[in-house]
Each structure stands twice: as C-alpha cells, then as structure tokens.
Amino acid sequence: MALTEVSSNKSFGGFQKVFEHTSMQLGCKMKFGIYLPPKAEQQKCPILYWLSGLTCTEQNFVTKAGAQKLASEFGIIVVAPDTSPRGCAVPGEDENWDLGTGAGFYVDATQEPWSKHYRMYSYITAESVSAFAPICNPVQCPWGHKAFQNYLGADQDAWKLYDATCLVLSYEGPPLDILVDQGSADSFLTAGQLLPENFTNACSKKQLPVVLRMQEGYDHSYFFIASFIEDHIKHHAKFLLA
Amino acid sequence: MALTEVSSNKSFGGFQKVFEHTSMQLGCKMKFGIYLPPKAEQQKCPILYWLSGLTCTEQNFVTKAGAQKLASEFGIIVVAPDTSPRGCAVPGEDENWDLGTGAGFYVDATQEPWSKHYRMYSYITAESVSAFAPICNPVQCPWGHKAFQNYLGADQDAWKLYDATCLVLSYEGPPLDILVDQGSADSFLTAGQLLPENFTNACSKKQLPVVLRMQEGYDHSYFFIASFIEDHIKHHAKFLLA
Numbered sequence: 001m002a003l004t005e006v007s008s009n010k011s012f013g014g015f016q017k018v019f020e021h022t023s024m025q026l027g028c029k030m031k032f033g034i035y036l037p038p039k040a041e042q043q044k045c046p047i048l049y050w051l052s053g054l055t056c057t058e059q060n061f062v063t064k065a066g067a068q069k070l071a072s073e074f075g076i077i078v079v080a081p082d083t084s085p086r087g088c089a090v091p092g093e094d095e096n097w098d099l100g101t102g103a104g105f106y107v108d109a110t111q112e113p114w115s116k117h118y119r120m121y122s123y124i125t126a127e128s129v130s131a132f133a134p135i136c137n138p139v140q141c142p143w144g145h146k147a148f149q150n151y152l153g154a155d156q157d158a159w160k161l162y163d164a165t166c167l168v169l170s171y172e173g174p175p176l177d178i179l180v181d182q183g184s185a186d187s188f189l190t191a192g193q194l195l196p197e198n199f200t201n202a203c204s205k206k207q208l209p210v211v212l213r214m215q216e217g218y219d220h221s222y223f224f225i226a227s228f229i230e231d232h233i234k235h236h237a238k239f240l241l242a
Numbered sequence: 243m244a245l246t247e248v249s250s251n252k253s254f255g256g257f258q259k260v261f262e263h264t265s266m267q268l269g270c271k272m273k274f275g276i277y278l279p280p281k282a283e284q285q286k287c288p289i290l291y292w293l294s295g296l297t298c299t300e301q302n303f304v305t306k307a308g309a310q311k312l313a314s315e316f317g318i319i320v321v322a323p324d325t326s327p328r329g330c331a332v333p334g335e336d337e338n339w340d341l342g343t344g345a346g347f348y349v350d351a352t353q354e355p356w357s358k359h360y361r362m363y364s365y366i367t368a369e370s371v372s373a374f375a376p377i378c379n380p381v382q383c384p385w386g387h388k389a390f391q392n393y394l395g396a397d398q399d400a401w402k403l404y405d406a407t408c409l410v411l412s413y414e415g416p417p418l419d420i421l422v423d424q425g426s427a428d429s430f431l432t433a434g435q436l437l438p439e440n441f442t443n444a445c446s447k448k449q450l451p452v453v454l455r456m457q458e459g460y461d462h463s464y465f466f467i468a469s470f471i472e473d474h475i476k477h478h479a480k481f482l483l484a
Contacts, residue, residue: 009465010427016465066308066468185252215252223251223258226308 006031012072013038016062025122026085033062039075046240048233050080051124053133054143055102058082064222070233076240081124088117098143099150105138107162109151118151121162128239130179130232132225133186136199137165143193165195168202178203178210179235181228183218248273254314255280258304267364268327275304281317288482290475292322293366295375296385297344300324306464312475318482323366330359340385341392347380349404351393360393363404370481372421372474374467375428378441379407385435407437410444420445420452421477423470425460 006018014037023030039045048071050061061067061080071078084093084104091113093100104120138144139159148159160166182189182196189196196212203210218224248260256279265272281287290313292303303309303322313320326335326346333355335342346362380386381401390401402408424431424438431438438454445452460466 009463010425010460010469011465012469063464064305066311068465068468069308183252218252221251222305223253223310226310227252227254 011035011068014040014068014072016068018058018062023085023123025119026088027117028085028088030082030086030123031058032082033058033078033080035062035068035071035078037072037075037077040077043075045075045077047077047079048128048236048240049124050078051106052080052083053135054083055097056083057102060222064226065229066226067229067233070230074233074237074241076233076237084120085117090114090117096146099147103147105147105151105162107148107151110158111151111153114151128236129176130235131181132228132232133182133188133194133220134164134180134196134199135194136180137163137195139163139166140195140198141193142191165199165202168199168206168208171206171208176208177235177239178208179232180210180212181215181224181232182212183215183220183224185217186220186224188220253277253310256282256310256314258310260300260304265327265365267361268330269359270327270330272324272328272365273300274324275300275320275322277304277310277313277320279314279317279319282319285317287317287319289319289321290370290478290482291366292320293348294322294325295377296325297339298325299344302464306468307471308468309471309475312472316475316479316483318475318479326362327359332356332359338388341388345389347386347389347393347404349390349393352400353393353395356393370478371418372477373423374470374474375424375430375436375462376406376422376438376441377436378422379405379437381405381408382437382440383435384433407441407444410441410448410450413448413450418450419477419481420450421474422452422454423457423466423474424454425457425462425466427459428462428466430462 003019003021006020008015008017014035016035018031018033020029020031037045052060058080067078084101086101104118106120106124108121109115109118135141135143138148139156152158180196188194200210200212218227245261245263248262250257250259256277258277260273260275262271262273279287294302300322309320326343328343346360348362348366350363351357351360377383377385380390381398394400422438430436442452442454460469
C-alpha cells in the first residue's frame with residue numbers, strides 16, 4: 001500500500017499526520033489520520049482505531065477530540081480513518097447526510113449501486129471496545145433501517161451482522177470490557193436512534209460487563225467527546241499496555 | 243448589547259457557547275465564543291480573551307485548542323472573538339487572505355474603504371499577556387506593511403501604535419510578565435513575518451521580563467497551540483486568580 005503524506009504537524013512531542021492511499025477494497029483514494037507519540041520513535045506502540053460517526057471525515061477526531069495529549073502520555077498510536085468512500089460518483093451518494101458520503105456505516109454493502117465502493121467493514125479493522133453515543137441497535141432505529149435497506153437489501157438477517165446488540169446476543173468470543181458514554185441531552189437519543197438500553201440489556205443477558213455512563217446535559221458533539229476522551233484512552237491503555 | 247445564543251454545548255462540566263450580537267463599532271453582526279466553567283454558576287470568574295490570528299473565525303480556538311478542560315479546572319471564562327468584521331461588503335475584503343476578512347489585525351482603520359467597519363481595536367479589549375507565534379514587529383514585516391498601509395495609510399508613526407515591539411519601547415505602565423511560545427519549524431518565522439527576537443530585544447532594553455520559548459519542530463498550526471495551551475492558561479491563572 002503506497003502512502004502519500006498529506007500533512008504532518010508536531011503535536012505534544014509526537015506527530016499528527018494525515019496520509020492518502022488507494023484503497024483496493026473501496027476502489028478510491030482514502031485519507032486517514034495517524035498520531036505517532038514520541039515513544040514510537042524508539043519502540044513499538046499499540047494502535048487504537050477511532051471510528052467516527054455520521055458526517056465525519058478523518059479530520060473531526062484529529063482536530064477536535066484533544067486525544068493527542070493522552071496518546072502522547074500513554075504511548076499509543078491513534079489511527080482515525082474516514083467514514084465512507086469519497087468521490088466514487090455512486091448515484092445518490094451526496095443526497096442524504098445519513099446515507100452515502102460520510103455515512104458508510106462500516107458495512108460491506110451487497111446492494112446496487114453501493115456494493116462496488118461501499119465496503120467499509122473490509123476497509124477498517126477495529127480492536128478493543130469503547131464508544132461515544134453509538135447507534136447501538138441499528139436494526140431497530142430509523143437510521144439503521146435506511147442504511148441497511150439500501151446497503152444490504154431487504155433480508156433483515158443480513159443486517160444483524162452489523163448490529164452491536166444482535167452481535168452481543170450471539171457472542172462466544174473472549175471476555176470483553178465495554179465502556180459507553182452517552183449524553184442525556186443528545187437529541188438523537190430522545191429520537192430513538194441510539195437505543196443504548198437495548199445494548200446493555202443484551203450484555204446483561206450474556207453476562208458481559210458493560211458500563212453505560214449517562215452524562216447529564218451533554219449532547220452529540222465533539223465537545224462531549226473531548227470532555228470524556230481521557231477516560232476512554234485510559235480504558236484502552238489498560239488493555240493495550242497490559 | 244442584545245445577544246442571541248447561536249449554540250451551547252456542555253463541555254468539561256461547563257458550557258461552550260457561541261453568541262451573535264450587533265456591533266456598533268463594526269457596524270455588522272459579530273459572533274464570539276465563550277466558555278463558562280462550572281464555577282461560573284456559583285461565583286464571579288475572571289475572563290481571559292483569546293485573540294486569534296490570520297484567517298481564523300471564533301470557531302478555530304473553540305474547536306481546536308483544547309482549552310476548555312483547563313478553563314474548567316481553573317474556573318476561568320474564555321472569550322474568543324472573531325478576527326474581523328464579516329459581510330460588510332467592503333470593496334476588496336475577500337481578495338486576500340492576509341488583508342480584509344479574517345485579517346483585521348486588531349487596528350482601528352483610518353483609511354478608505356476600511357475605516358467604517360474595520361475597527362477591531364475598539365471592538366476587543368485584551369487583558370494580561372501571553373502569545374503563540376505572534377507577529378511581533380509588524381512595522382518591519384511584509385504582512386504588517388500590507389495591512390497597515392491599507393488600514394492606516396502612509397504615515398508610519400500611526401503604525402507604531404499597533405506594533406508590540408514599538409509599544410514596549412515606549413511602555414511606562416505597570417510591570418508585565420510576558421510568555422511567548424514560537425515553533426522553530428514555523429514557515430512564517432523563517433519568512434521574516436514574526437520577528438520575535440525584535441520583541442525580546444525591546445523588552446530587554448526596557449527591563450521587562452519576557453520568556454520566549456522556541457519549541458523545536460513545531461509549526462504555526464493549532465496542533466502547536468493545543469500542545470502548549472496548558473502552560474498559557476496556567477500563566478494567566480497565576481495573575482487572574484491572585
């Protein structure tokens with residue numbers, strides 16, 4: 001994979017870089033952000049993948065989350081991919097903010113016209129688990145119905161492969177330790193798009209430890225994420241550096 | 243002054259808000275960011291004014307500097323005004339990134355066509371002193387010549403009223419304690435636009451304490467600012483909370 005460096009800025013003793021590369025999975029050029037802590041110059045460091053949400057590019061997390069200070073202290077590399085293919089001229093991809101460009105939903109689409117380029121599941125690989133205000137149960141919410149119907153077709157069994165709540169119910173892998181922060185003033189929570197209680201109920205059934213922290217008064221913005229990023233970096237550091 | 247709240251996001255226990263108001267000085271609507279720490283709900287808190295540089299709006303500092311965490315801890319209100327009038331249809335204001343929109347230079351312009359709206363000096367009030375990669379001696383650099391020639395006219399004596407190095411040389415006020423951080427890899431430094439050594443030399447002549455920290459490898463971006471914002475907030479807190 002040939003990488004082209006788009007930008008490099010010194011940040012908390014390390015470097016925040018953005019690279020561009022041609023993705024075979026997506027059939028287009030993609031950018032991703034990577035923070036290299038100072039420790040990475042001397043030794044191997046673990047990698048944390050940050051998967052942004054609807055409407056984001058690789059820039060949102062890089063510029064707004066304030067994660068570099070903590071990644072520098074803990075010696076963790078943070079990779080922030082983009083959220084969808086870009087510039088593939090897929091019909092209709094720029095007509096909705098919650099479908100198409102900026103809204104890949106991390107699925108491998110099976111339906112036309114999406115299936116050639118919208119293969120974000122294969123593009124990204126996620127390790128260890130925590131989340132900010134996630135869409136916990138997309139098969140039960142309007143965003144999920146819209147995205148999955150278009151990307152995956154009418155068969156709802158195929159949708160469950162990309163639904164955290166459904167996946168937990170059939171999970172047989174190694175133990176997990178899951179942290180979820182959710183703002184109580186998040187308009188998407190009250191609109192029934194996120195459904196964190198469905199996720200924690202599923203975890204309880206499977207006796208998987210999950211901590212859902214309902215943060216009073218916080219919304220869905222990067223101000224919320226920046227306020228609690230320290231706890232999440234520490235959560236991952238506990239496992240990554242163990 | 244009637245204020246309209248544009249946005250409000252809970253952040254580190256307080257609120258990051260943006261307000262819009264009609265400025266009499268500038269003759270247009272202006273936005274500014276204000277961070278209210280949790281302590282501000284119970285008691286009066288000191289205010290720190292952040293003046294952004296060329297091309298910025300009120301959003302750059304609000305979203306990229308990571309100052310809210312520290313302002314929350316120290317109980318300091320941070321006000322971030324915009325850097326120029328907006329939408330006043332001044333001829334030529336959008337033709338250059340270093341003159342006009344986004345580049346008010348915090349002067350009260352005396353020359354046409356700028357003098358009616360470009361009155362940023364009167365619009366803002368700055369208290370206590372520290373700086374990131376400032377244009378230290380604008381009467382000696384290309385940016386300053388371009389801005390002052392247009393805003394203030396040919397008489398260079400008028401320029402000196404807005405030049406930190408010239409002001410220090412005639413300073414007779416109370417003692418100051420000045421902190422300046424400057425990235426050594428800042429392309430504007432090597433281009434002779436910033437001239438921090440002229441400023442520190444002037445301070446030496448007047449026996450004013452100044453600390454200029456040359457930060458190896460850092461550039462002119464908000465990644466540089468975010469890396470050292472903690473030291474600057476602490477510098478101001480020392481005086482504001484004394």
